[in-house]
Amino acid sequence: MSTTNKATIVHTPSFMDGDEFRVPVFKLLKQDGTAYKNAKLPDLDRDKALRIYRAMLFTRVLDERMLAAQRQGRLSFYMQCTGEEASIVGSTAALADEDMIMAQYREQGALAYRGFEVDEFMNQLFGNDRDYGKGRQMPVHYGSEKLHYMTISSPLATQIPQATGYAYGQKMAGQGHCTVTIFGEGAASEGDFHAALNMASVHQVPVIFLCRNNGYAISTPAHEQFSADGIAPRAFGYHMKVIRVDGNDILAVYQATAKAREWAVENNKPVLIEAMTYRLAAHSSSDDPSGYRSKKEEENWRDKDPVRRMRLWLESKGWWSEEEEKQEQETCRREVLEALKRAEKRPPPDLDTLITDVYETTTPQLIEQLEQLKSHIRKYPEAYPKGVKSLNAAKEGGENA
Amino acid sequence: MSTTNKATIVHTPSFMDGDEFRVPVFKLLKQDGTAYKNAKLPDLDRDKALRIYRAMLFTRVLDERMLAAQRQGRLSFYMQCTGEEASIVGSTAALADEDMIMAQYREQGALAYRGFEVDEFMNQLFGNDRDYGKGRQMPVHYGSEKLHYMTISSPLATQIPQATGYAYGQKMAGQGHCTVTIFGEGAASEGDFHAALNMASVHQVPVIFLCRNNGYAISTPAHEQFSADGIAPRAFGYHMKVIRVDGNDILAVYQATAKAREWAVENNKPVLIEAMTYRLAAHSSSDDPSGYRSKKEEENWRDKDPVRRMRLWLESKGWWSEEEEKQEQETCRREVLEALKRAEKRPPPDLDTLITDVYETTTPQLIEQLEQLKSHIRKYPEAYPKGVKSLNAAKEGGENA
Amino acid sequence: MPEMNMLKAINNALDTAMAADDKVICFGEDVGVFGGVFRATSNLQEKYGRARCFNTPLVEQGIIGFANGLAAQGSKPVAEIQFADYIFPAFDQIINESAKFRYRSGNLFNVGGLTIRTPYGGGISGGLYHSQSPEAYFAHTPGLKVVVPRNPHQAKGLLLASIRDPDPVLFFEPKRLYRASVGEVPEEDYQLPLGKAEILKEGDGITLLAWGAQMEMVDKAAELAEKEGISCEIIDLRTIVPWDVETVVESVFKTGRLLVTHEAPLTGGFAGEIAATIQQRCFLYLESPIARVTGLDTPFPLTLEKEYMPDHLKIFEAIKQSIDY
Amino acid sequence: MPEMNMLKAINNALDTAMAADDKVICFGEDVGVFGGVFRATSNLQEKYGRARCFNTPLVEQGIIGFANGLAAQGSKPVAEIQFADYIFPAFDQIINESAKFRYRSGNLFNVGGLTIRTPYGGGISGGLYHSQSPEAYFAHTPGLKVVVPRNPHQAKGLLLASIRDPDPVLFFEPKRLYRASVGEVPEEDYQLPLGKAEILKEGDGITLLAWGAQMEMVDKAAELAEKEGISCEIIDLRTIVPWDVETVVESVFKTGRLLVTHEAPLTGGFAGEIAATIQQRCFLYLESPIARVTGLDTPFPLTLEKEYMPDHLKIFEAIKQSIDY
């Protein structure tokens, strides 16, 4: 039966298009770190505030250093979170640490907040023998079971309906956990987005859809991605709660997510959050944005830097100082560089990782294919330096996790 | 750049969910065939009104007869339009005859209105040698190039983004034509729906998305299909004009579509129409609705019969009478039965149709496969009665179109 | 032992799996109250509640995306795709996600609990879009398992094994046999092994290899051939990936001849893979070319469906050709 | 004749096609102002306007759905899928729609004007999702044509032929060669035939068959083999469907040996189809089993990519094995 029995009746054919209403933007902090008049800031104690800020700063530094490393040819590829740290870290901080995060690729701040170690980042970036992903995916495709962070997958938007399913499982398990899935405004054009939000609403699952509307999908500006006023109004099509938030405002993101989580978990219902932000860096190390956007536009957004905004707020609270900033930056830099050096020196994953994890138990066919490969590599050792190393690594044993 | 620069700002985290507004239903005619007070009826002259009514009546009769034929085992499968004739014929009547229609499967009324002949229907239903589709698709998969009616395809929703593309081509051609795509509220859950509406809005094409919200997708009621107030509010996510109309009200459907078409063609912009209606019959001849809905619910909707509503209006105008009704029904019945007899007697399509139209020019491999098949059939003629007929048909020549 | 048709056996397998493990969850289009358009999930919602057996919205990519997430969480989703012809909107979720989930995460996460059930195949007047046999599309995808039962007994045992298998499994059900194939099926819980072919009949003249609904055609063709004095060894592959190379190789060592049949089009069908592997493994033993009896390289037709199908007569002719080579 | 790399040649082909026929329309993710992430559509928007070269929203199923409709209307869409790994969300629109449009309508409607361009293949440190070679998925689908060029000259001539071909064509571009492969390319409009393989080198010891980026590997392997006195006949298949069976058969009649190589995984890869067909057609001529040198039956890895790839050394070894059989 149709769900629209109680609709009002009209006798003139008038069309609506959504201009009748607008989704406002929720903001708490001004760029100078002071609160808007009437804004009631969330309860955030000093420890938590500093945990958030340190994660944001670490992410910023990691991104700077690793982009530089990529430029030096030490790394094949890199993607920065720069400009979006508040959306990522602020939302993560509002979750329970056991909540599942299913992100897109630009969300390393979430891992940083949850305590992913600098060596864990580096091992993935270099795809060495300690990479949890066993050197199979490109850099930035992190995953952590213990931190409840689903391994990143390159195909866009696939994680969005998966998040709906994951959250359904959490609801069945009844332990009060939820799932947050993070994605770009570009990915939100995929069919999987529609599937995910509709199913979440129909099946009533505790999932938070967090869209980072950062203005671009590679070179494609948001206004060539959709015609509507952002992503938020799509929620009306699913009768889903929605809030739009200034994504560069750490406190607004934190508070919106906290409320969303509370509501999602208590009611087993999905929520959509649209975080308005900007990708300050290039899309990836392979990209050059000068071909599709202006320096001036970038400058405008640099003035809204979320890290600086939070620092100014912390300083206004007396929780942070110039001195501490310098020292923390220094520490981060040093840690990143040291870890980088450790990671790039490590051997490649064991050759057997070429065929493991395809199935839980490796098939005879695969074992045969590996054996052939091994004897081939032994025949042409100079042609496969990594192959030889990974053969030997296996022989030497012990060292590999 | 984000499209939401001009959003208002708030400092408390309030969530919206679309309950703030509702899409009303546009109605003109009451079930007794009289107009609502304040309702301004569209200009519809007697000829056009009767063309519409005759198409609705023909569709009703065709459906009754063919379901009966299916029950008698003369036909493998059938799907009825019953209950939705006004949505289909009313919208088609508001188009230019050259506008492209890309429908789902339950829209035979559109073809009837455009003048698809009863033999054309029958040849498709029996997949005989005169079926334009050459006996390849199941019954009701009609198509007509000359009537600008795209051949039906079983996979749901695939025609929706195709309609966007077709309309883009029409816009490029600049001849003032548009495309209408018709689909169920179930099909609207597919990813292709989201893709189609978003692209239509971004690329500004003259396409009308007409959703028949008939309450069910096979056994799945609309409230297990989506949680929102129907399909209409999805338009807000695309900043697309939308109207909801009583789908059993021929005049409201006609007028809404006429306005939508005018606007679409003049502005090269898409429009969404949601027609609220009900599938009075089973999903198809393979279905039995008693397992998932009540007789009472069906009765309620039978009272809103769109064909009767139009008849009462016509009678009130003095354009139709009991006598004419009887005669017209009689004529339709006779024509259908005669055509049915003609069609079921015709031979199967030529055996060569097994391999033609796969490519524009048939490949040598396919020709070889056909030759093998032919000699096999000649070896076992009793095993392939249709094969033998279709071989002979080819030999006798001439008869096949 | 009770007699069941294949639908009943599948329904019974789902019931058995749901009773044994409350992590098993069944869903798809119309699988709830209605029990699925073929009624394979009849009564499951009544018995196990709406939370464990339910209708989804009409969106295959969503059904499998949802199922992937649910499996990653640790549940055991059994997702139904209403017809195999409609599995393609979910192709990305299956090929890029289900198949690669464990590998790409280095085994941190997996969707091993996932089973996708879907009816496939022709012979029911379904035309282009209710007749396809898409197994080969999935067989080219490392990480997936692909299983096809031939009768009710196999259907129950293989489906239970699939649901409990630690890898994602596509379970193709031969819908032509849903009601046509009837046989004895144990009431109790049992599993048949994945990855193992079954030799149904021994012989030494030619090996006939198939799966699912084609087994019936093969049986009939073998009967005709035996009458002409040709001894046939009949093998049901049962699992398409990973397939049981050794059993087939052993058989061809003995018979020196192989015929493979499937309903899907010839070009790129799985018979090609089998032929390529066997000509390599059994090169010196082959007495005639490996024969393939398959659908034509066209979409599936309607009126001339019988002519299109690789039936027992076509197989019989190919057997004779192979013997007379 | 000017020298061009493959990207330039493709860009030039698109330019040529758009100049000659204003029904040609190019679109896809980032193909507008930016000219595509590889820059294959550089300057086309500037030259032909936003209406004929534009960015689409990020939705592959929409891109191909839109393209199907546009082709049915009579235009000639050239849709770009940014990486072949991301073609799967559009699989339903390609397999169930593009491929079957003409057939199901009895030729009332067709999408013959459609061309889908997409970069495929490994060797660029792309890992699982920027390295796949999915041609075999499409090769199992009657109604589609599948084309793969090996160098800039071929790329321009085959792409122009694909755009003008009356059937829907998938045009897989070997992205490893985008900048690496440089050669002379005529400025003028020319076409190379679809469905025709090209014999690049005659020989009588063994036939080496491949397409796209693997041609380079084959060339190198043949050089090594020739040094050991093995005479190789090298064939570029160029069109995967419909493939040029006769040219390959003729060659194998002469050489008695065949090796096929592709990057995609072994099981279900197109080499299987070729081997199955050739063992059937050339049974009495074959002196050793048809060899397949392919990717492993795993997803595509990153760090150990070089080890994974079916390179010239692996081909060379397989050649020797075939000769020594």
Ligand SMILES: Cc1ncc(C[n+]2csc(CCOP(=O)(O)OP(=O)(O)O)c2C)c(N)n1
């Ligand atoms: C299915 C799919 N299509 C295309 C791509 C290539 N691609 C990678 S990132 C990207 C843009 C994503 O934009 P958005 O979602 O806005 O995220 P952002 O990069 O802005 O964070 C594209 C097109 C992909 N990874 N997956």
Ligand SMILES: Cc1ncc(C[n+]2csc(CCOP(=O)(O)OP(=O)(O)O)c2C)c(N)n1
């Ligand atoms: C992609 C796809 N999935 C599933 C089906 C099977 N199927 C045919 S009709 C139908 C229900 C469609 O419901 P709706 O769109 O509301 O149209 P209605 O039948 O109510 O007119 C389903 C599930 C299909 N044809 N295509």
Ligand SMILES: [Mg+2]
């Ligand atoms: Mg973005």
Ligand SMILES: [Mg+2]
């Ligand atoms: Mg419906």
